[in-house]
Structure formats: C-alpha cells, structure tokens
Amino acid sequence: MSRTTVPVTITVDGTRYTDEVEPRTLLVHYLREQVGKVGTVVGCDTSNCGACTVHLDGRSVKSCNVLAVQADGSEITTVEGLEKDGVLHPVQQAFHDCHGLQCGYCTPGMIMQSIDLLNENPDPSEEEIRSGLEGNLCRCTGYHNIVKAVQQAAGGAR
Amino acid sequence: MIPAQFEYAAPTTVEEAVRLLAEAGDEAKILAGGQSLLPVLRMRLNAPEMVIDLGRIEALRGVRDDGDAIVVGAMTTHADVHADPLVREHAALVTEAVSHLADPQVRHRGTFGGALAHADPAGDLGAPALALGATFTMVGPHGSRTVEGEDFFEDLFTTALAEDEILTEIRIPKHTGWGAHYEKFVRVAHQWPIVAVAAAVRAEGGTIAEARVGLTNMGSVPLRARAVEDALVGKPATAEAVAEAAALAADGTQPPSDLNGDADYRRHLATVLTRRAVLAAAGA
Ligand SMILES: Cc1cc2nc3c(=O)[nH]c(=O)nc-3n(C[C@H](O)[C@H](O)[C@H](O)COP(=O)(O)OP(=O)(O)OC[C@H]3O[C@@H](n4cnc5c(N)ncnc54)[C@H](O)[C@@H]3O)c2cc1C
Numbered sequence: 001m002s003r004t005t006v007p008v009t010i011t012v013d014g015t016r017y018t019d020e021v022e023p024r025t026l027l028v029h030y031l032r033e034q035v036g037k038v039g040t041v042v043g044c045d046t047s048n049c050g051a052c053t054v055h056l057d058g059r060s061v062k063s064c065n066v067l068a069v070q071a072d073g074s075e076i077t078t079v080e081g082l083e084k085d086g087v088l089h090p091v092q093q094a095f096h097d098c099h100g101l102q103c104g105y106c107t108p109g110m111i112m113q114s115i116d117l118l119n120e121n122p123d124p125s126e127e128e129i130r131s132g133l134e135g136n137l138c139r140c141t142g143y144h145n146i147v148k149a150v151q152q153a154a155g156g157a158r
Numbered sequence: 159m160i161p162a163q164f165e166y167a168a169p170t171t172v173e174e175a176v177r178l179l180a181e182a183g184d185e186a187k188i189l190a191g192g193q194s195l196l197p198v199l200r201m202r203l204n205a206p207e208m209v210i211d212l213g214r215i216e217a218l219r220g221v222r223d224d225g226d227a228i229v230v231g232a233m234t235t236h237a238d239v240h241a242d243p244l245v246r247e248h249a250a251l252v253t254e255a256v257s258h259l260a261d262p263q264v265r266h267r268g269t270f271g272g273a274l275a276h277a278d279p280a281g282d283l284g285a286p287a288l289a290l291g292a293t294f295t296m297v298g299p300h301g302s303r304t305v306e307g308e309d310f311f312e313d314l315f316t317t318a319l320a321e322d323e324i325l326t327e328i329r330i331p332k333h334t335g336w337g338a339h340y341e342k343f344v345r346v347a348h349q350w351p352i353v354a355v356a357a358a359v360r361a362e363g364g365t366i367a368e369a370r371v372g373l374t375n376m377g378s379v380p381l382r383a384r385a386v387e388d389a390l391v392g393k394p395a396t397a398e399a400v401a402e403a404a405a406l407a408a409d410g411t412q413p414p415s416d417l418n419g420d421a422d423y424r425r426h427l428a429t430v431l432t433r434r435a436v437l438a439a440a441g442a
C-alpha cells in the first residue's frame with residue numbers, strides 16, 4: 001500500500017502554514033517539529049498530563065491526542081502566541097507573580113488550560129479552578145500557587 | 159509512541175463514510191473525537207490500514223427536538239452535549255453524567271457517539287443512556303436500523319454495530335421535569351469510575367412516582383437496576399425508604415475484580431451510591 005503525506009493548512013499563533021504531514025502525525029509533533037513551536041511540550045504517553053494543551057479554534061485540547069490532519073483548516077494558539085509586543089498575557093504574568101511554577105514543565109499546559117477556564121467562567125470559585133484544571137498534572141507545586149495565579153488573573157480581568 | 163502508518167480519509171457525508179468503510183472492510187477504523195482511539199493507536203494496540211475520520215460530517219453534530227424525544231448526533235462533543243439546553247431540560251441525567259466525564263480538554267474533543275460506540279464498561283455515558291431508554295441508530299451499506307440500549311451493549315468494548323456500520327444518532331425519550339443525579343466513585347481526578355450510579359426520579363410531592371437507575375462498571379455492560387426502580391415507586395423520598403430499595407442495586411450483577419476493588423467491594427459501593435444518587439435526584 002502506498003504511504004503518502006497529505007497537505008494541511010493550519011494557522012498557528014496567527015501565521016498560516018501549509019505543510020505536508022503523514023496522517024499519523026500528532027498535532028503536538030507537528031507543532032514542535034515542523035512549525036518549531038517547542039513551547040508546547042510532551043509530558044506523558046497516555047494523554048493524562050495536559051502539558052501539551054493548546055487551543056484549537058478557541059477551545060483547549062491535548063495536542064498529543066489530536067492528529068495534525070484533524071486540525072486542517074483550524075486555528076491553533078500555543079503558549080508562544082500569548083505574549084503581545086513584549087507584554088505577557090495576564091495569566092502568564094499571574095503565574096510569574098504567584099510563583100505558579102517550579103520546574104516549569106507543566107506550565108505551558110497549565111497556562112493554556114487556565115485561559116480556557118477563564119474564557120468559560122471569568123469568575124471561578126477555588127473549587128471550579130481545581131476541577132477546571134483536573135486534566136493538568138503538576139509534580140512540583142502541589143497546585144496551591146497555580147490556583148492562586150488563576151485567582152489573581154481572574155481578579156485582574158474584572 | 160506514535161501510531162503505525164495508515165491511510166486517512168475525511169468524508170463529508172454519512173453515505174461517503176459508509177462507502178469508504180465498506181470498501182476498506184476490516185482494515186479500517188472509524189475516528190470520532192479520537193480520545194479513546196488515538197491512545198490505542200499510539201500504544202500500537204491496534205494498527206488499522208485506514209482511518210476514516212467522521213469529524214467533517216456536519217450532519218452528525220448537534221441536538222434536535224423530535225417531539226417526545228431529543229436526538230443527539232453521534233459526533234456532538236461532550237462539551238456541546240453538556241452545554242445543550244435541550245439535553246439539560248429533557249435529559250438532565252446526561253448533562254450530569256457528562257460533567258463528570260474525563261477533563262475539559264478531553265470533553266472538547268470526545269463525542270457522545272464515540273464514547274457509546276467504544277462501550278468501555280467503565281464509560282460514564284452508557285448507564286445514563288440505558289436508564290433513560292435511549293435507542294441507537296446506525297447506518298450501513300444496507301440502510302439504517304435502530305436498536306434498544308439493552309441490545310446495543312453486547313459485551314466489554316462490543317456493541318451491536320457491525321464492522322460496516324456507523325452510529326449516527328442516539329434518541330433519548332424526554333424526561334422533562336425529572337430530577338437527576340450521577341454519583342461517580344473515583345480514586346483519582348479525571349478518570350473512569352470504580353462504580354457509578356445514574357438516577358432519574360419523577361417525584362410528586364414527597365413521593366417517588368417513577369425512577370430510572372443505571373449502573374456503570376458493575377458488569378461487562380452498563381446495567382439497569384430494575385429491582386431498585388420497582389421498589390422505589392410509591393415510596394417517600396426519605397433516607398430510610400430509599401436505602402431499603404437501594405439495597406437491591408447489586409442483585410444479579412457480576413462486577414469485575416481488579417486493582418481498584420474486588421467484586422464484593424463493588425457490590426457494596428453500588429448500594430451506597432444508589433442511595434445517594436436517588437436521594438439527590440429526588441431533591442431530598
Ligand atoms: C485522559 C482521559 C480521561 C478519560 N476519562 C473518561 C471518563 O472519566 N469517563 C469516560 O466515560 N470516558 C473517559 N475517557 C474516554 C472519553 O470518553 C472518550 O471521548 C470516548 O470514550 C471516545 O469518544 P471519541 O469521540 O473520542 O471516540 P474515538 O476515540 O474516536 O473512538 C472510540 C471507538 O469508537 C469507534 N467509533 C467512534 N464513533 C463511532 C461511530 N459514530 N460509529 C461507529 N464507531 C465509532 C471508534 O472506531 C473507536 O473504536 C477519557 C479519555 C482520556 C484520554
């Protein structure tokens with residue numbers, strides 16, 4: 001059977017890319033290896049950790065559990081697309097201010113999921129923040145300062 | 159790991175998808191939201207020659223009103239089912255259950271039909287669908303057919319879907335005004351239940367007029383606890399009366415034993431969770 005690549009057109013952080021991909025290529029590998037968006041990381045092999053979270057047409061997804069071909073025609077935002085003119089996104093700034101990270105490996109996913117959470121619910125309770133981040137695992141912080149960062153960002157948005 | 163190589167097709171109509179599936183035979187696999195299939199392909203537990211993606215078929219998305227029932231398109235995402243006002247009004251048990259399924263990212267991709275077709279005995283949508291008397295419509299090369307929940311779920315990860323059929327829609331009879339609750343018992347966040355109970359109750363005053371109870375992970379398929387349902391009719395929505403009926407929840411079940419708990423533990427859980435679910439559904 002012939003093994004072919006297929007063309008995809010995907011907008012990543014505001015720039016349109018047209019590329020050839022193998023159908024089996026995972027979105028996270030496309031982003032990292034073909035587009036060079038290495039800010040999005042892989043933390044597990046089971047779609048549990050959430051480190052690879054990006055926004056696909058405005059909603060958070062685990063990019064290790066989406067094929068690049070499924071994203072054909074879509075818009076992706078990665079953690080690299082958040083900063084505007086040298087100014088951090090309010091959620092990035094809040095993670096910085098509240099020490100919402102230690103090793104930082106979970107942080108790209110945490111930030112992308114926190115933004116999705118705040119888009120859905122601009123004024124979440126602590127409980128809602130914790131359940132909204134249940135698909136993102138952190139081995140360092142014990143989550144406490146991550147929750148604080150989301151609370152600060154929510155306050156800033158008001 | 160990454161999946162083995164496969165050919166990929168993204169049809170835009172059900173007819174085209176059925177034709178592609180018939181041509182490829184058992185070499186092909188249907189892709190819905192990919193939230194169960196892609197992990198399987200990445201672990202190389204399965205390596206189809208061809209993947210047929212239903213994601214571009216608009217007709218399979220969304221929820222519509224159909225008189226005495228609502229109809230959920232197989233490709234409606236968990237997040238869209240959760241947000242849907244028709245589902246909330248007429249099948250609140252589904253709204254409840256889907257809010258406990260996986261995590262937000264998975265709910266943005268995974269689909270109602272995909273989860274039901276996957277038929278994981280620990281999956282959260284089988285029991286509520288069964289309890290509400292949902293029927294399942296599938297389309298193949300010889301046309302379409304519809305089966306009841308009891309006939310749809312055949313065994314572990316096995317449904318009435320033939321290899322050349324696609325699940326297109328799920329019809330759920332309206333349970334307008336019924337109270338609903340999904341009681342899910344887990345050890346860790348965003349995971350499948352050890353046991354869960356789906357309960358819908360129509361109360362009149364303080365009395366239970368009708369009840370529907372579904373069990374998750376109490377056997378190889380979702381189950382309906384009919385003995386509990388019957389015992390609840392006409393009873394007051396009090397802790398004692400409900401506990402008495404809930405004690406029947408595990409009768410006739412054959413729950414699995416695994417690292418999360420043995421069968422006896424699950425039988426005990428079923429009675430406790432049934433009591434909690436029914437009381438919450440009755441608003442007591
Ligand atoms: C981290 C994580 C946590 C999860 N936690 C839970 C949980 O707590 N509870 C729970 O219930 N589930 C959980 N899931 C699974 C989730 O519910 C999946 O979304 C669902 O099981 C599959 O739906 P899908 O649309 O992604 O289907 P896919 O993964 O695309 O497909 C699943 C299977 O069904 C077949 N199929 C799909 N659609 C059709 C169709 N229309 N016709 C015929 N065959 C079809 C496919 O060929 C495949 O075999 C979790 C998944 C992940 C990754």
Ligand code: FES
Pocket residue numbers: 041042043044045046047048049050051052053062063064065
């Ligand atoms: S790398 Fe995607 S969830 Fe862990």
Ligand code: FES
Pocket residue numbers: 100101102103104105106107137138139140141
């Ligand atoms: S900061 Fe290290 S995993 Fe979260």
